[in-house]
Amino acid sequence: MTYEEMKARTELASLYRIFNYLGWTELIYNHITLRIPGPEKHVLINPFGLSYSEVTAENLVKIDLEGNIIGESFWKYNLAGYTTHSVLHKNVPDAVCVMHTHTTAGIAVACLEQGLSYSNFYSAQLYNKVAYHNFEGITIYEDEGSRLIESIAGKPAIILRNHGLMGWGSTAAKAFSTLWILNRACEIQCQSLAMGKALEISEEVLKKCTADSFHFNPTYGEGQDVLDALTRIVNKLDPSYQSYGRID
Template structure:
């Protein structure tokens, strides 16, 4: 966004995170007022932006985002509420992963469906193959995320960019908001394809060597994702409703 040059780093982060929320709403990935996307504030260690609890994703604007510390506590001079159990997931990952500048956690239908399947994500599509060897799994432990569960969650995520929370939802991390969003879009697409494909008893699965090679090619040595896609997505959002910037 060319207008970014007139904003400071926090304002830029606010605009891009608000855009991420709006794009999720457009794709119907939201779940009433639940689930969260958090982003680190550049130059402010242990300070993050997150949605106010009670707002839907399509209502989020840059100015409505709340500024919190790593415990999910509001910084002074703000009003609003953060879902404490929701930020427990985000805080644990932000503390453990310096590269996790953005953490997305969603309750999309296809992602939950695949997370509930014993074998998890299968290499049934190119979208899914991208995650072979690069996807974590975390077993469902109930609503309350304790500190000890946070440790297990971080361990299960490891260095992966994405994870399926069993019976719960999807999670991605990114070095940028754009990367977390594009990885999430790819993961959800892979899950949607799997749910559709499993309606047939006659599935074609690529061979192990093809899967291994394609996974390596698609991972591309961990090159940053979202660099090309994100500006196009922002242009789309600007055409539909630019109020996310407010």
């Protein structure tokens, strides 16, 4: 196993523990995938049957872009999960890390005809960054892939109608920043709707907020500082995900 793969395994395992810490879990379902650096374009995914709190660097499953398991693995993976992720890994150059959640707020907004409302501090940072894709059922059919890519249209996140949220990026930090802001925007929107009609933000201000967001600013690590802080928290809680020892 290469150093690059061990590092990727540790990074992805930490992401699963972070999601678990944040409550972004759905029993044994949903996925975060990460491409291993190298010409083979292999991808790591969680073993199907384990909770996020049980994922470790060692038990992550390595697969190729066609979904074939590489090497030996005691665990299988969820085909319904990887079908969508594989489309992004194959067709979106920046999709090195892909994240998918079924948070209550995320699905609630995905079920709204209006979708995401540009009426709060968080959604204002995502202006013209969120795509939509109509619900076609459980994602196990490859022919949906071309329609998904068409729906994405170059944006870094998507609301899967009636389903949930997805975010991706050229690094895990970028993917996480995008998904965190999107999910937080959905949480605030759900609370706002419970109280009445939300006050929409002007397009001029939306453009300014999106351009000024620290989460996407290289000066602030494009989300890496946030991810590092969360990694320190999960390391204090339970560092057992680092099956190969700490990789710096």
